[in-house]
Amino acid sequence: MRLRPVALLATLTLSSLLLAGCAGTPEGKASPEPTSSSECLVDAKPGAGSDAIKVTGEGVDAKVEVPKGTKFEGVERTILKKGSGDDVHAGDLIAIRYQVIEADTNKVVETSERGVDGVLPMLLDPSNAQNPQIVDSTQSPVFIAAAECAPVGSDIVLALPGQDDQGAVVVYMQTLEELPTTASGKAVDAPADMATVKLAKDGEPAISIPGGEKPTETVVGLLKQGDGPKVAAGDLVTVQYMGVKWSDGTSFDSSWSRDAMPTQFQTTGVVAGFRKALEGQQVGSQVLVEIPPADGYGAVDGNELQKETLVFVVDILGTTPLLAASAE
Structure with missing residues (x-):
């Protein structure tokens, strides 16, 4: 072919x-x-x-x-x-x-x-x-x-x-x-009762877990409001992100640990909670999301994060609609 x-x-x-x-x-x-x-x-x-x-x-x-x-x-x-x-x-x-x-x-x-x-x-x-x-x-x-x-x-x-x-x-x-490699949107009031976030000079977030009960449903909050295009279902997104465990606040994954190089992936290729945090948001936004196991890795037997509630801070830098490449 x-x-x-x-x-x-x-x-x-x-x-x-x-x-x-x-x-x-x-x-x-x-x-x-x-x-x-x-x-x-x-x-x-x-x-x-x-x-x-x-x-x-x-x-x-x-x-x-x-x-x-x-x-x-x-x-x-x-x-x-x-x-x-x-x-x-x-x-x-x-x-x-x-x-x-x-x-x-x-x-x-x-x-x-x-x-x-x-x-x-x-x-x-x-x-x-x-x-x-x-x-x-x-x-x-x-x-x-x-x-x-x-x-x-x-x-x-x-x-x-x-x-x-x-x-x-x-x-x-x-x-x-x-293009900027951190969220360029306008800072908004931090969401109440969610994790708190402090940004270093280079934009790397430090996340502090709040007291109280873990969320039982995915909760999405906005830290910066961008004015770019909205992320649609299935888009290829370009982001910076930091993910920590609710249980002890330690980071388990971060683009910042890879020389602060942004990463690209399709919204349909991540866990449900991460997808909920991205789709519908505008480029330039910084999003805070708390994800219980049901929307994380709860269904993945043996995964080290299977029982973890996860917290992410995500800078949305770009989004691209994808068209399937078909063969002639």
Whole structure:
């Protein structure tokens, strides 16, 4: 079965891009994996093929033309317009617009139009991209290859040679702005009778368990009110979070413990209480949620959190509606 180009993007890994991108280098060896977020993971260079691509207009309305007979010798990237922002690196959260184009037909097969005003949040998380949990182009390492080590505000074309029975693909991308990695909404009065939260200077929360009885139902409170789009059922969300046990207040999971790097997941892929805390909230909000075992891990026999009431503080940084990638 022939993969649609967007499905092909989701199957690629950073290692395969490194090998393809180095096809024209001496000895054909990939560079060692970088150890610093300031280094380039793929470091794709311009080539005759990517330089030949013509773009008229910009954004999702741009017309992208690949001249007939154009060949791509490897992963090639040409920066059409250099932005004035900071260079993009792994771990950054940026807003993008993009199109994915079949090189042999110039047919547009995917765009960022499903995002708000055609803009999508993209987290450059190389560990997530190597083993994507959701087949979705916003998590593809292809977009890391396109955006990395170029200033925010750039217009870029990334060319991918065909493989197996799949034709060559071109990604046209605009990197628009770097997004905040903590909730940017307005602080509101803390909910009464719930856990209390104190934020460090970098935004990391410290959660104190209240006295009294544990909740028997999931309770959701708002700490900051955002003004962005609402999270819908099944959306891919970008969040920072801290989770602690009601029993002793110790943290059992936190994005802050991973160099404060936000994480992305689908709302349908988390426990019921966490999902209730997310869906219907606006981007930019900070949410406090208390989750009894029935909406947590109560049904998971043997799980260390099976009998625990859980407390989370969640910063909602972005949300993206998902469309299933179907095969042709």
